[in-house]
Amino acid sequence: MEVLFEHKNSFSAVHRPYNFTFSRGAFQIVAVAYRGMVFRALKSKYFAIFLFLPLPQLMGRILAIDFGLKRTGIAVTDPLKIIASALITVPTHEVLAFLQKYCVEEEVDHFVLGLPLHRDGNPAQIAPQADAFAEKLEKLFPEKKVFRQDERNTSNDAKKIILQSGIKKQKRRDKALVDKIAAALILEQFMEENYWN
Numbered sequence: 001m002e003v004l005f006e007h008k009n010s011f012s013a014v015h016r017p018y019n020f021t022f023s024r025g026a027f028q029i030v031a032v033a034y035r036g037m038v039f040r041a042l043k044s045k046y047f048a049i050f051l052f053l054p055l056p057q058l059m060g061r062i063l064a065i066d067f068g069l070k071r072t073g074i075a076v077t078d079p080l081k082i083i084a085s086a087l088i089t090v091p092t093h094e095v096l097a098f099l100q101k102y103c104v105e106e107e108v109d110h111f112v113l114g115l116p117l118h119r120d121g122n123p124a125q126i127a128p129q130a131d132a133f134a135e136k137l138e139k140l141f142p143e144k145k146v147f148r149q150d151e152r153n154t155s156n157d158a159k160k161i162i163l164q165s166g167i168k169k170q171k172r173r174d175k176a177l178v179d180k181i182a183a184a185l186i187l188e189q190f191m192e193e194n195y196w197n
Helices: 037-043 092-105 127-140 154-164 175-196
Strands: 002-008 015-023 026-031 061-066 071-077 084-091 108-115 146-150
Touching: 061 092, 061 175, 071 092, 071 175, 084 092, 084 175, 092 127, 108 127, 108 175, 127 146, 146 175, 154 175
Parallel strands: 061 108, 108 146
Antiparallel strands: 002 015, 015 026, 026 084, 061 071, 071 084
């Protein structure tokens, strides 16, 4: 089952379609590449670099993390870094073990960790714990960069996306669903600022 609709990200005036799919009982959000993205990528300044990089360097995913005290949402790009997709929500005390296993199975270039801020730009209450998690991530994966991405409004935007998707009310109450969609929005913002534009 797929539901397509338009969502206007609060950080951009561009409308993007989101493709919701049910697969093996798991609800996934896929930020679909809007028309012309691939064409623009081929014309971008990075395309010349692509021609000379070894294939493994081109095929690494970028993994985004929406850190929470109880649950942590995970999102990833495809290997070509064209699409950002919600992956999973895991208990926070298990997230490092999950990432270790995932990075063995999949090539991950670097991580994007949400930066918890209030609307006025001051650190949110959870910021110290998120910073401590970033340090653990850097120690566990010293070969991978950990980028921080402003995550203001991503949880609220995730709830709006779920509400507009037309899924049943009981499923909309699933907090784990909100977390992984928020991670996908964090990843989308990072990709727009660093790769897609």
